[in-house]
Amino acid sequence: MTIMTYRQALHDTLRAEMLRDESVFLMGEEIGVFEGSYKITAGLLKEFGEKRVRDTPIAEEGFAGAAIGAAMLGLRPVVEMMTINFSMLALDQIINHAAKIYGMFGGQASVPLVIRTPGGGGQQLGATHSQNIELFYAFVPGMKVVAPSNPADAKALLLAAIRDDDPVLFLENLALYNTKGEVPDDDVPAEIGRALVTRPGRDLTLIGYSRMAHVASEVAAELAESEGLDIEVVDLRSLRPLDRDTVIESVKRTHAAVILEDDWLTYGIGAEVAASISDGAFDYLDAPVRRVAMAEVPMPYAKRLETAALPSRDDVVTAIRQTLAAVGRRTVSAGVTQS
Amino acid sequence: MAIQARQRRSEVAAHSVAAQAAGPEPAVSDEQLRKFYRDMLLVRRFEERAARAYTEALVGGYCHLNLGEEAAVVGLMAALRPADYLFTNYREHGYAIMRGIDPKQVMAELYGRVDGVSKGWGGSMHMFDITHRLLGGYGIVGGQLPLATGAALAIDYRGGDEVVMCTMGDGTAAIGAFHESLNIAALWNLPVVFVVINNGLGMGTAVTRSSAEPELYKRGAAYRMESAPVDGSDPVAVCEAAVRAVESARGGQPYLLEVITERLRGHSVVDPAKYRSAEEVERLKHEDPVPHFGARLLASGVLDDSGLAAIEADVKALVDEAADFAASSPQPEVSTLFDYTYATPVANDSRRLPGQPLFEPEPFPASGSVASGSVASVPVASVPVASVPVASVPVTSPAMNGAGA
Numbered sequence: 001m002t003i004m005t006y007r008q009a010l011h012d013t014l015r016a017e018m019l020r021d022e023s024v025f026l027m028g029e030e031i032g033v034f035e036g037s038y039k040i041t042a043g044l045l046k047e048f049g050e051k052r053v054r055d056t057p058i059a060e061e062g063f064a065g066a067a068i069g070a071a072m073l074g075l076r077p078v079v080e081m082m083t084i085n086f087s088m089l090a091l092d093q094i095i096n097h098a099a100k101i102y103g104m105f106g107g108q109a110s111v112p113l114v115i116r117t118p119g120g121g122g123q124q125l126g127a128t129h130s131q132n133i134e135l136f137y138a139f140v141p142g143m144k145v146v147a148p149s150n151p152a153d154a155k156a157l158l159l160a161a162i163r164d165d166d167p168v169l170f171l172e173n174l175a176l177y178n179t180k181g182e183v184p185d186d187d188v189p190a191e192i193g194r195a196l197v198t199r200p201g202r203d204l205t206l207i208g209y210s211r212m213a214h215v216a217s218e219v220a221a222e223l224a225e226s227e228g229l230d231i232e233v234v235d236l237r238s239l240r241p242l243d244r245d246t247v248i249e250s251v252k253r254t255h256a257a258v259i260l261e262d263d264w265l266t267y268g269i270g271a272e273v274a275a276s277i278s279d280g281a282f283d284y285l286d287a288p289v290r291r292v293a294m295a296e297v298p299m300p301y302a303k304r305l306e307t308a309a310l311p312s313r314d315d316v317v318t319a320i321r322q323t324l325a326a327v328g329r330r331t332v333s334a335g336v337t338q339s
Numbered sequence: 340m341a342i343q344a345r346q347r348r349s350e351v352a353a354h355s356v357a358a359q360a361a362g363p364e365p366a367v368s369d370e371q372l373r374k375f376y377r378d379m380l381l382v383r384r385f386e387e388r389a390a391r392a393y394t395e396a397l398v399g400g401y402c403h404l405n406l407g408e409e410a411a412v413v414g415l416m417a418a419l420r421p422a423d424y425l426f427t428n429y430r431e432h433g434y435a436i437m438r439g440i441d442p443k444q445v446m447a448e449l450y451g452r453v454d455g456v457s458k459g460w461g462g463s464m465h466m467f468d469i470t471h472r473l474l475g476g477y478g479i480v481g482g483q484l485p486l487a488t489g490a491a492l493a494i495d496y497r498g499g500d501e502v503v504m505c506t507m508g509d510g511t512a513a514i515g516a517f518h519e520s521l522n523i524a525a526l527w528n529l530p531v532v533f534v535v536i537n538n539g540l541g542m543g544t545a546v547t548r549s550s551a552e553p554e555l556y557k558r559g560a561a562y563r564m565e566s567a568p569v570d571g572s573d574p575v576a577v578c579e580a581a582v583r584a585v586e587s588a589r590g591g592q593p594y595l596l597e598v599i600t601e602r603l604r605g606h607s608v609v610d611p612a613k614y615r616s617a618e619e620v621e622r623l624k625h626e627d628p629v630p631h632f633g634a635r636l637l638a639s640g641v642l643d644d645s646g647l648a649a650i651e652a653d654v655k656a657l658v659d660e661a662a663d664f665a666a667s668s669p670q671p672e673v674s675t676l677f678d679y680t681y682a683t684p685v686a687n688d689s690r691r692l693p694g695q696p697l698f699e700p701e702p703f704p705a706s707g708s709v710a711s712g713s714v715a716s717v718p719v720a721s722v723p724v725a726s727v728p729v730a731s732v733p734v735t736s737p738a739m740n741g742a743g744a
Contacts, residue, residue: 025496051496057526062519065485066492069426072474073493092516096479097486103679105467105475106458110682141680141689165682193686241687244697280698 001184007177009151010040010116013158014078016187018048021076024162025052027067028080037082038118038177064090064115068098068167071113076162081117084171085131098167099142110165114158119210120174121262121310127298130306132263134210137169138239144192145239147171149213151181153237156190163189171239173211173262195243197250201232204256204323207247207273209236212260212292212311219316231320239269247273248280255286256327258319260311265293287326290319343547344539345626347554348599352570367575369641375417375574376632376642377650379409382433383629384658385442389432389449389463392662393608398449401478402463405433407603410628411536412437414577415598418585419504424472424494426487426505429464430536431476434506438471442657443664452668459671460679474503481507481514484533488520491529491593502588503531504581510541512555524593525562532584532594536571538602543614556597564595571600572628603627 004012017024025048030037032045032055045053056063060081067077081087087094098111119132138145144166148154154172161168198213199220208216213235220231234250236243251257257277259270270291277289295309386404393402405412408430416437419425427434435445440456448455449463456466456473464478474490477483487505494501511517512535524531535555539546546553559566565587569580577598584594603623605612612620636642642650677690691697 057519057522059519059523061516062485062488062523065482065516065520066489066523069486069489069491070493070496071489072486073490075493075496077489092479092482093485097477097482101475102682104457104461104465106455106460107679107682108457108467108469109474112682144681144685164685166685191686193688238687241685241689243687245687248698276697279696283701 001182003180004151004183005177006148006151006154006172006179006181007038007040009154009183010158010172011042011044013155014041015044015047017078017159017162018044018052021162023074024076024078025054026078026080027054027056027063029056029058029063029082031055031080036080038174040116040177041080060086060089061093065093065097067113067115068093068101068111071098071111071167072101072109074112076112076114078114078116078162081115083129083174084117084119084133085129087115087117088133088136091136094137094143094167094169095140099140102166103142111167112165113167114161114170115167116158116170116172118172118174118177119262121294121299122306123174124301124303124306125299126301130299132261132294134169134171134239135263135267135269138242138269140240142167143240144168145171146190146192146237147210147213147239148237149176149208149210149217149235150179151183153190153235155183156188157192157237159187160189160192164192168192171210175211176214179214190237193238193241193243195234195236195238195246197232197246198235199231199233201230202254203230203232204258204320204327205232205234205247205250205254206258206260206316206320207234207236207250207270208260209239209269210262212262213237215311215313215316216260219313219320222313223317223320229320229324236269236273242272242276244276244280247276251277251281252284255284256323257285258290258292258316258323260316261291261293262311263294264296265291266296268293286330287323290323292316292319343553344537344599344601345622347568348570348572348601351568351599352573352576367578371417372575372636372641373646373650375410375413375578376636377654378413378417378437379574379629379632380650381442381654381657382409382412382436384654385432385436385445385661388658388662389446390608392446392449392665397666398463399451400462400464401429402449402608403430403606404604404608405430407623407628408536408538408571408600409433410574410632411571411577411598411600414571414574415504415506415534415581417574417578418581419502422472422501423585424474424487424490424501424503426474426483426490426503427476428480428483428507428511429476429478430508431466432463435466435468435473435476438468438473440466440468440471440473442661444468446661446665447668450665450668451670452665453671454664454668481511481516483507484511484516484520485523487531487533488524488529491524491531491588492527494530495527495591500589501530502585503529504534504585505531506534506536508541509535509537509539509546509555510544510549511535512558513541513549517558518561521558521562521564521593521595525564528591529593530588530591532581532588532596534581534584535595535597536600537597538600540602540606542606542610543612554597556595559595564593566595566597568597568599571598572626572631574632601626
């Protein structure tokens with residue numbers, strides 16, 4: 001184990017995979033000479049040269065598509081989209097092509113492509129640079145979407161994504177880059193499509209991914225400390241495929257769920273998780289499933305407004321308290337004594 | 340508009356004759372000329388058969404035909420080596436056949452059958468065959484351009500000597516991917532030839548109404564990319580122009596080739612092309628490149644009447660055989676529906692048919708079963724009576740069901 005930042009885990013994993021496999025190469029805007037907008041690729045141009053660390057023109061559709069075409073011929077491009085907002089310029093290539101090619105041609109060509117991109121909010125970047133639109137990709141069969149919340153998963157899921165033969169949208173988050181954690185020294189890829197119970201508990205299930213899984217762990221720890229609450233945390237890690245079973249099994253144990261997400265609530269990732277809980281754990285619920293998500297506005301620039309629009313720890317704590325209160329009312333009216 | 344296309348064709352043809360006069364072109368053998376004619380006729384008869392199958396409801400979806408563009412198809416494909424790659428658009432049946440794919444497999448794909456070149460998953464617009472290096476027909480206008488550029492990048496990355504040819508229609512020159520791809524290809528010296536099949540019409544919109552520079556080869560100048568127009572009604576001229584383009588790309592200089600053609604029919608099988616005048620339709624029939632090329636070979640003695648008839652019979656037999664094969668090939672089994680979502684198997688991949696529940700309903704707890712756990716201690720009697728709908732329905736409560744699982 002080594003303690004390092006999420007950024008360092010990404011950097012080291014990219015480097016190790018490039019050393020391991022000649023067919024792995026990087027493409028993106030400002031990843032080489034500029035060393036990456038968020039410095040994930042710092043030093044890699046110097047080490048690997050222009051062939052394998054390729055600065056692209058500002059042409060998201062063009063270079064994403066070129067990466068897909070290169071992947072069809074067996075290379076393993078890892079594309080950096082400077083932020084997920086810009087990936088919308090490449091939607092046609094990602095959704096109409098990367099996600100379709102394997103199926104549309106009857107399994108004759110796969111697309112071993114990784115698109116790394118950070119979601120965000122909280123940096124005062126305004127409406128066009130603060131969105132969390134991973135849902136667009138998670139909606140589409142043929143795509144795989146992973147969303148690590150900590151440095152260890154950043155490594156394990158990036159290893160998995162690069163070695164996978166399908167297009168993987170690898171969601172990072174601006175607010176996570178400087179977070180630290182223990183990272184195993186071994187190269188063990190995570191299993192895409194698996195959520196993890198990162199903290200066991202009995203009172204309520206807190207579900208999140210990416211930054212909000214990180215927030216979930218912190219809130220659960222704080223409430224355990226301050227109030228003795230025993231909250232279980234499920235880190236989704238993979239948005240497509242979605243590991244419903246892990247969520248359902250947890251909710252069956254705790255009988256209450258709060259879902260945290262940095263995207264918008266209506267039609268968001270949490271809506272799918274909540275619907276899944278309704279499908280799989282309806283009879284087990286002692287309170288309505290709550291969601292804590294971004295306010296449904298174009299993100300404002302002004303700090304006070306931006307802070308209000310983003311889900312905060314206080315928002316999460318409030319939702320937890322209200323959910324537990326609802327559990328209490330319901331169990332009292334049904335004559336249940338919570339043990 | 341169409342008159343303009345015809346004018347441009349003859350201008351370009353005259354220019355190319357002048358160029359040939361300046362220096363001797365390698366002569367095309369009689370055998371090659373006969374093969375060009377035979378291939379053009381094969382594409383023609385195949386497309387006519389496809390159109391008929393469409394009207395018989397044996398082919399679904401969209402069906403875009405190469406009718407009128409046979410010389411372009413045949414000339415372009417003759418310029419490629421077997422190891423070169425082709426990316427094309429949704430008007431692709433002729434290209435698939437000319438890359439060497441059995442017409443039976445192409446027709447079976449139109450019919451949506453398991454023996455289709457894409458196993459029935461692609462249809463008319465999405466044919467793919469790695470063996471013959473057809474890297475796909477693509478249904479989204481311009482979608483194939485970035486992909487072709489990337490395939491060329493992969494060739495360059497590995498130091499290979501293959502070339503990628505990427506064909507498109509004239510309407511594609513208006514889309515952003517055209518600019519982004521040509522720019523990247525030129526910037527990185529990639530081995531790719533972009534070919535615009537300019538038939539003068541993007542669906543019903545004339546190229547003069549969609550491109551501020553309707554002489555599309557001139558777009559190459561913006562990328563310092565060599566480019567040229569060619570008369571698309573002459574397979575010999577197309578092939579020679581394509582060979583020059585392909586060899587340029589093989590040397591690391593991407594190329595933009597504009598092939599000026601005319602579409603004989605509507606955009607797709609179901610388009611009556613009412614945007615065309617009766618005179619134009621008549622002219623197109625009169626100038627149809629397939630009989631024209633046949634007549635040329637007859638006049639020059641490369642083919643005689645019996646030779647023409649033999650080719651006609653040979654091609655007809657191939658097309659009939661393709662249609663019979665397609666009709667007898669089975670539809671894919673529903674059990675294969677989830678076979679091609681992912682190349683790498685993945686946990687929790689959904690394999691649910693419409694209407695199937697996400698979770699199978701849990702069995703009701705056996706009567707008298709004793710539950711355990713926090714909520715399991717609820718006595719049945721404590722369940723509010725109002726929540727029990729009908730006495731004969733097994734009585735469950737959230738608590739009981741939870742405990743019984």
